[in-house]
Structures are given as structure tokens and as C-alpha cells.
Amino acid sequence: MVPPSPSSGSSRQVVVTGLGAISPIGATAEESWSELLAGASGARSLEHPWVEELGLPVTFAAQAKVEPDTVLERIEAKRLDRGAQLALIAARDAWRDAGSPEVDPDRLGVDWATGIGGVWTLLNAWDTLREKGPRRVPPLTVPMLMPNAAAAAIEMEFRARAGARTVVSACASSSESIGNALDHLRLGYADIVIAGGTEACIHPLPIAAFAQMQALSKRNDEPGIASRPYDAQRDGFVLGEGAAALVLETEEHARARGARIYARLVGGAVTSDAFHISAPDPDGSVPRTMELALRDAGLSAADVDHINVHATSTPVGDIAEYKAMRKVFGHALDGIPISATKASTGHLLGGAGAIEALFTVKALSERVAPPTINLTDPDPEIPLDVVTSPRALPDGDLVAISNSFGFGGHNAVAVFTTV
Template sequence: MSSTNRTVVVTGIGATTPLGGDTASTWEGLLAGRSGVRPLEGERFAELPVRIAAPAAVDPGEVLPRPLARKLDRSAQFALIAAKEAWADAGFTAPAGDEAGIAPERLGTVIASGIGGVTTLLDQYDVLKEKGVRRVSPHTVPMLMPNGPSANVGLEVNARAGVHTPVSACASGAEAIGYAVEMIRTGRADVVVAGGTEAAIHPLPIAAFANMMAMSKNNDHPEHASRPYDKGRDGFVLGEGAGVVILESAEHAAKRGARVYCEVLGQGLSADSHHIAQPEPTGRGVAAAVQNLLDSTDLKPAEVVHLNAHATSTPQGDIAEIKALRKVLGDDLDHVAISATKSMTGHLLGGAGGIETVATVLALYHRLAPPTINIEELDDEVDPALVSSEVRKLPEGSISAINNSFGFGGHNVVLAFRSV
């Protein structure tokens, strides 16, 4: 089947995050404005300049069978947990095949990670140094591969249409979902399991980010450290977890009587070509991605009533994103309920686009925009009407929402969704 006009819908969602071990608890935490950031305990974190993070609320080792968990990097563990929840939420009771009602050749996976199995790599290097060659795990290479999460999810659901892993830093999860949409639209697949995952809470990545001056050092007040748009923001807080959606052609979903959360309108892509790590200060690249989205869909600026912002809580990035939105959507953004959910979850790097897509889908489905917490003194360059500091009810009727994700390297990915 070949087409470029197939309608793509979301039929299942799954998540494991700093706010909860599943979608329901994560959504409840977002609406409650609860922070998942806490102090990091243990000797290996004691001397770091940053000693806070947003670890997963439920350790994956408590969910997965121990023999399986031992063969998976933590990032793959999160991805598998979120994917299994999403698969069941979509109404599938078995891997692809006759019992599931979908041929394996029509099912794909696109699960991204910005860093991959970094904790496996670093931990096994410690084993090599301290215990010798023979003690290094034979599972190390499959565990540290960035495509490991997607491959293991593909094995779980018996996906044969393609198993992919786009890597674009903190835009990876969103780019994975955009790639999955194209797989369905071009006829390569009828169903794709897509999202992002990350597990990089380790002394080395934290020390490196801290030395870049990218992370908040508000160690004494962890729950208030992630504060997008606040004058006192001083960097992001590292989080971990995964967010996964089941994407499906509308025709396939209708044939099996699936519940539909929303329609995926499309994606907009661009590159800053400015700096390997710093955002382009005027928002030029972000604006180009949003404009690309509008040009490639029938979405009008006035139809956007909700936006899940990238808003990592960095001094430059937050303002560049606001400038870009004003350039493309217009100076008057009073009708857009902007949620910066990283204020609660921290920044999940390559997993951010996955979990924030889940949040955006649920916002449309329940017509509720989560709050942005920790804004004590709003930045002068941010209009108060742009930021949802409490749960905001979204309008009835047909409404649309955008999810922004940007990454080191100048990657910009913007996804759009419409209610059904």
C-alpha cells in the first residue's frame, strides 16, 4: 500500500517517568503540579556540583523480570515498560500476528534515545578496570547500542516493517514520532510503536553538563530547581524515563474498532546551523520548524490552543523559543495555553519528546493543559498570558496542539495534533 495522504491517529499511550510508573500516575502528577526532582543520594554523587535529578518514580527493576532486566540497559528497560503499556492501551493483547489482528510486516518501531546505553558503557568500564576482562558482561554491546531500546521493543511486539532509532540529542523522541508518522503515510506500515527513552543519571554526564553551565545547581531546593520562564532559572534538571505512543492509520484503527485519542497532523523540521550546544538567540531555527509545520499541514495559527514547550529552564533557550512562537503564530498568543512540563519532570533528553507527546495527547483528549510550576518572578520577556501557571481548560470543538523539541546540534522538531 503506497500513499502520502493517509491519516495517522494515536490509539495507545504509555509512560514511566519521574512522576509515576505509568501514564495515569504521570498525568495525575502533571495536573497536580507535582515535582519529580529530588536529591541524589550516594557517595558517587557527593562531590558533584549538581546533586539533584528527577529519577523515575518506579524503578524498572521492580517491574521487569530480573533475568530480562539484567540483559537490558536502563534506557531499554524504560522503553519496554512504556511500550508494553501503550500496546495494551491500544487494545492489542498479543504480539503482531493473527491473534493481534496485525501482520508483523505491517508493524514497525521507532524508539529514540539521545545518548543510548551510557550507564552500561560506564559501569562496564568500571568492571573492566576493577575486576578484569572476564567479568565484563557479554551483553554489554547489545545493551549500550542506541538502537537497543527500539530493537527490544520490536522483539517484544514482533515488528518486521522496520525498527529505527533517530538520534538528534534532545529532539530525538519527537523526531522518532515524526519518522513513524511518515512510515504510515508512505504505506510502509499500518501501526508503529514510537517514542523516546533516556537513562543518563550518572556522575559523568552530570559533571559534564554541569561544567557546561547547562544544569541548575539549586541543590538546596530540588523541587524548585526546574523553573522555566522564571527570572531565577539557572539551567535544566536531568530526568529519566520513557514515553511511547501507538500510531496507526485511521483506516486500520477504524477496522478494528480502536479508541482514538487524537489525529497527528504532522511535523516541522529545521536546523539552527548556529552552535553545537547554544540555541540561536533570535529563535530563527525554531520559527522555521514551526513555519514548516504550518506549510505542510492545514493548521492555522489561530487553531493552536495548546503548546507543550521545550522550555528546559535555561536562560537563553526559554526566551528564544518564545521569540520564535511570536514570529510565526503572532504577537498575540493569549489563546495558547503553554505548558512547560519539564518544570515537573525535569529534562528527559532523548526521552523528552516521547513523554511530552504523551502529555500533549492527553491534554487534547481531556481538554486540560497542565500547569507550569516554580514561576516566582516571571521573566520580563515572557507575557503572563502565555504561561499556564495552573491547569487550564481547553475549548470544546475541534482544537489543535503543538509539542516542541530541540536538541544540541541545532535540531528542531515540532509535532502537531488535532482532537477528534
């Protein structure tokens, strides 16, 4: 694809003008942020009959705070998998927050992400096929289960014709989609891009599969304190669901329409470990991802004032990310406030990077680092300045990064600054 004019390029500044979400702790971006600051947990016991019927070893998760089919019109909910429902709700929230801008459809793009896609649709259709035969399989099964269904729904909602792309890179997916949006805006492919990610796989099969990998916490009697990044007693992540969207646009376009600007998106990077399908490479490319993202932003490690970490609450993953950050920041890491927000939201998989980027933007905009709940016994092997209650960030220009890493060795980092 060729940019529309030779003048378009990396000199274009990109800003965040809208934020939207539906998460385990909030029906909107604003409520999710407010509940995060209040120290809420979205983890709850599952009340579905299949939990007991199937004897699942993990009986809790972080479900969306409100059911998406209570927010959407009946007919549109019926035509979308749960993940795409969540995506559309988040995108509408972000678009309203951005002031519902008027934009040429040919200059509006979508960069979206998911880690798995329409798993509920796929598995329900398989059950229908086995139990009732092929003629009873719903005709919209394929359009609903395909991983790009959420991007397609958003594209059609807003008549975005500058491209609707989908990234599927496990838990790094939506951070990668944000990086793609940055590139597309810099290169002049669009004036506005709706970027983000979604996931809805709190289904018995993914729960059983993640549990078999020893990836999930098994604190069935204490779901609210199960996700505990950097705690010595952490035993796995809490499966979460939700979606988050950022309206990104060129600063020139945003200024011309008088938009409110939350922050600038100034850099991003994607790398891969080429090491193992699920385990992080202890000497891998995670440090390089952070370094490349900062270089892309024209910044250095010494400039960073805040980090929203990936920190899933797994014994192996948390320490691997810590070691990577120590390589990049050295002793300066001791003075950087760290927020591990999966403690509140659970792990949204393909939507994780987007909700955490949203929290990073809010941290810069409101100059407050959000808390990490459930950290009662800090792991002595991970000496970090973890924020455990809302903490004011200093005056002046601020830089923050948001880290995401996924199965397959996918790494993505986004860099934001104050305006």
C-alpha cells in the first residue's frame, strides 16, 4: 500500500482522543478506571451449571461486569460472538468519548486484535452439529467465529474504509494492533484509527486447557485475591474477558477539530523470541522490545516515569519480565512506579494490551499511577517499586510504557507521553 502523498511519514504526531472499554470492573472506560483506582477486583465465582457438571478444576474468572447483550440491541447481539459484542461496545464508548468526530470514511481505519476469536460460537456450533445434525448449524457461524469479526463489526458501525486489520498474537495482540495503528497514521493511510482488542473465552474448554498448563490460579475459595502479581504466593493468572478501544488520530487532525487530547502515542515495537511456544526466553528479546519502542519514540530508558507491566501473576512470567526490565533500566528501575493492573481485571488475553494501554493513558492524563491489589508478600526476587495505592505522578513531561507478551514468543510495547 502506498501512502496518499509523499509528505506523509514518521513526522506525523499521533494522539489519543477517545477511550472506551467494557471490563470485569466496569461497563465503560471511565467506570473501569474509577474502580481500578478504588482497588476493585473483577474476579468472581462462576455460576454456570457447567462448572460443576464438568468438574472444572478452576471455578472462577473475571467476567465482564455487565452482560453485553443487555447493552446491545437484540438483533445485533444475536449476529455477533460474545467477543465481537464486547468489541463493539468498547468502540462505541471510545467514539463517544472522542466527540463522535466527523471524518471522511476513506480516512478512518480500524486496527483490532483478539487472541482466540469466536470460541463460544465455534464450540456451540460443534455441539449443535453433534447433537442435532448439520442442517441445524447456524448460517452465520463462520462470520461470527472468524477472528476478524470484531474488526468487521467496528468497521461497518463507523463506515471505516481505510482498512480494518486484525492481529492475532496471543496476549500481545492488542498492543501490536496499537503499534500498527501508530504506523498507519504516521504513514498517512488514515486521519483516525480505532485501535484495541477483545476477548471472551470464559468457556469450559479454555478454562480446562489453561488449567492443564498449570497457568491458572486455583484459589477457588478466594477469587478476589487470586491474581497477585509479584507476590511470593502467586500461583497463576485469572482468566478475564472484555474489550478496550483507543481513538487515535494525527495531532494535526485532532487540533483542527478542537478535540480533547489525553496523551501522545509516540512509539512502539514488536519482536519475537523464536524460543518456545509458551515459556518466555529468559535471555530473549523482551529487553530489546522495550529498547526499540523507546528508540522509535526518540527516547531512552532514563526518560521513563511509569510502567504498566504485563505481570500475569504466574511464577515464571513475572520474574522473567522483571529481569528484562532490569536489563533495560538498570538501577533506575528502582525509582519507576510500576502498576500491574491484571490484579484487578484478570488477564484479558487478546484484550489485555488494550485495556492496559488505556490505563496507561489515564495515568498520564490524570497524573496518577493506579494500584496493584493483592500484593501482601512481595517476592524478594522481584525488588520493584510496585504501586499498591493510587500514587501521584510528578509535574512536567511524563513518559510511560505498556508491556505485553504472549504465547509463541510475541512481544509488543507501546510508549505514551503527556501532551
